[in-house]
Amino acid sequence: MSKTLAEIAKFLKADFVGDPNTVITGISGIKEAKEGDITFVANPKYSHLAKETKASAIIASKDFEESTDKPVIRADNPSLAFSQVVSLIFPVDIKHPQGIHPQAILSKTVKLGKNVSVGACAVLEDNVDVGNNTIIYGGCYLASGVSVGNDCLIYPNVSIRERVKIGNRVIINNGTVIGSDGFGYVTIEGRHQRIPQVGTVVVEDDVEIGANVAIDRARFDKTIIGKGTKIDNLVHIAHNVVIGENSLIIAQTGISGSSTIGKNVILAGQSGVVGHIDIGDNVVVGAQSGVTKSVPANTTVSGYPAKPHDIAKRVNACIQRLPQLFKTISSLQKKIEELEQRLKDK
Amino acid sequence: MSKTLAEIAKFLKADFVGDPNTVITGISGIKEAKEGDITFVANPKYSHLAKETKASAIIASKDFEESTDKPVIRADNPSLAFSQVVSLIFPVDIKHPQGIHPQAILSKTVKLGKNVSVGACAVLEDNVDVGNNTIIYGGCYLASGVSVGNDCLIYPNVSIRERVKIGNRVIINNGTVIGSDGFGYVTIEGRHQRIPQVGTVVVEDDVEIGANVAIDRARFDKTIIGKGTKIDNLVHIAHNVVIGENSLIIAQTGISGSSTIGKNVILAGQSGVVGHIDIGDNVVVGAQSGVTKSVPANTTVSGYPAKPHDIAKRVNACIQRLPQLFKTISSLQKKIEELEQRLKDK
């Protein structure tokens, strides 16, 4: 779809500089943009690219000062404005399943809200309860006693295990498993005996979960994913983990059993958290870090074992200089030997 | 369900101290416990929490000596006793599928034992052979020639590929794939040509496997998961890997092709093992470690490259002290210069 600069600015209720009739036919990142695209600069670090971009227009912040001959729309939040323009230029035309497919398999005791959709080969077992406007794609399996709130979107081949509770406006991508057995064993004479995992998982409102994630049910009690938290692909969340609100758990991260993660936490990709520790609010854990003890709120940690990021950076800088250090020390050794020799000679 | 202290002690055939009429209505970890809960202390490290817990009763070992005013049940193995009480207080009420669902898809050549259950939209191809009392949930796919033993529990959306053999009492959580193609290529003039992966996978008795695990079939011969071994979520096991009995492979660990893992081994979370090496019996590999060469039996290793844990700890302690070391060396350099100067001045 094509829009003029004026139409886009009006849609955003934003001021603009440049030819109002500039035609925008696409959207793109500032580096990749080509003629006809609109792009955006949210991070001042990339402002200088505004000069070089081939885009036909730029969405920037109100205090954007880079000189450019491109049309500029000034927005309070350029990322948000851009994301709204994405929907304007490429109106989402995904046709989700509509209604209950004749080859969906619903137990007689399933309770459905208004306007629920269930795709082909989805299986909803006894006493599953689904809220209004929720879409459950084909190939999903909702075990007995599962409840799902309103306005959820559950993509194909998702498994939700017995008694798990999903809030409202939750999105779950394909292949994800919620409520698998926690990894809990008692070892008796060398054999691992299973501890019954009779708890469940609660996924609160506005949580979004990527593809092929695994979230284990609690041993007893609940594994909890807090409101507004977003989880990326292939993440592992063990039994009895509790995650606060609005945290971001990036791809391939693993959280061991019974650890708690605060609000607004970021666990970057491939990081790991041991069991039974507490990560405070607003903590940032660097990519590939291994967190081995509790982290106080408002701290950025990285490395293995994870430590405050400025220390980790200093330690890491030292590591890189080690080959040189070994040389330095060799030369110091020689100098000392010389000194000893000279002193003896005197 | 609620039970009295006396009832629980009787059920465990264990002695107890405290009011026999104490009513227990829940179960919980020692830190999280609230009034009415029973909890346990297995690890002496946590014994001191027996004083602070809000639980109404504690299961402890026979040599537990911490003073507490709570009722205490003394058991040989508090973890095991606790796990039994879990089943007593919260009798598992999971209703597995019963019988063959009319919308299960079974080839005519499938052989079923007694009392087998197969859920809706499960597909069992030619010559699949399933033992007595085994439960195969909906959405599973068992390819041609697969055999599954007695008393197995296979959760929804599991894929078992052609000719894979599963033993007795095996549990497989949702989304797991057993028998996918090994990653084997011959590179000819820059193009990767597939080596046929004509082997299979053997999963022995009492193995339990988490969610979204991937276990590759052997190139030829067999990938083997030994009796009683337990595998956590999102683990990767490459072609021709052989794992011994009663090992624990924790979440997100990866084992490369043709490596062998002994008995009673623990590979902690996010660890990695290169191909073609041997990990001996009773080895423990620390979390996030990278094992690059064979490890003799009865060794604990950690770090990258993995080395004996006491050495790894020492090395790691040194690393943390590097910024200080660099300062020390600077001051040594200065002192040497001063000494040299002084010596020259003499």
Added chain:
Amino acid sequence: MSKTLAEIAKFLKADFVGDPNTVITGISGIKEAKEGDITFVANPKYSHLAKETKASAIIASKDFEESTDKPVIRADNPSLAFSQVVSLIFPVDIKHPQGIHPQAILSKTVKLGKNVSVGACAVLEDNVDVGNNTIIYGGCYLASGVSVGNDCLIYPNVSIRERVKIGNRVIINNGTVIGSDGFGYVTIEGRHQRIPQVGTVVVEDDVEIGANVAIDRARFDKTIIGKGTKIDNLVHIAHNVVIGENSLIIAQTGISGSSTIGKNVILAGQSGVVGHIDIGDNVVVGAQSGVTKSVPANTTVSGYPAKPHDIAKRVNACIQRLPQLFKTISSLQKKIEELEQRLKDK
């Protein structure tokens, strides 16, 4: 099936030394081989095993010089020859699904080429387009507008999301998800607001993908997996990643958003690549490495942060020697103190 040495050599159009009537009934690696097996030596490092192997015949390179009393077939490429013999001795007898299963669920607007197979409980939504001879196993979900080329093999429980394009001769193992939503959010007043992910994924010809992989669709534009690239199990590929031709992405590796990977690149197991960087052609990234900035072509990097492999090895060797270094420095300190004392005494 059994073959004689002469038959195998003739099949390979290769010369041989030894009894032409030697009967070969199996195939195996050189260490595991038993009587009746044929094995191979491709890597000169393992040539010495030719003396010890129990195999009845060996495929070796033309310049193989190890003395052995076993029959030897000399081939240009022993790995390739061996892989061909695998198919000769164990002709692949996998029976893929044939035709459209009556319980496959196809929208009326699906377009099928010649000789397409679709298994039970596979769901093909509106406007899915499938090329000739392609096999789609049961339990797969192809969303609206997906196109799949000729001669593809898509194993059970694979999810392909809306509008994704799959080339010719592509193999996708079980549980893999292609086209899941990219992890893109704008954070406004502490809440993460989803950026619509309206792009798609293009998987080019001859790509092969392992089990339980997750490949995200682009935010806008395309995530691209280049021709001939092979991807192992449990790999994460984020939105807008572009991978060149004939690269190998080994198990559990993660590539963050908008990074580009060149041709003939190898990302070894459990490695990670941050977002928005470029990895040049022919780069090799070591196992468990963390790549934090762009890597020029034809470089081997390893460690965290990833650096040229020879430097990483040197740094790593230094790290292992740290405990000794600390001792050395203590003794230097003492010597300096002594020197200072002696100088004072003079």
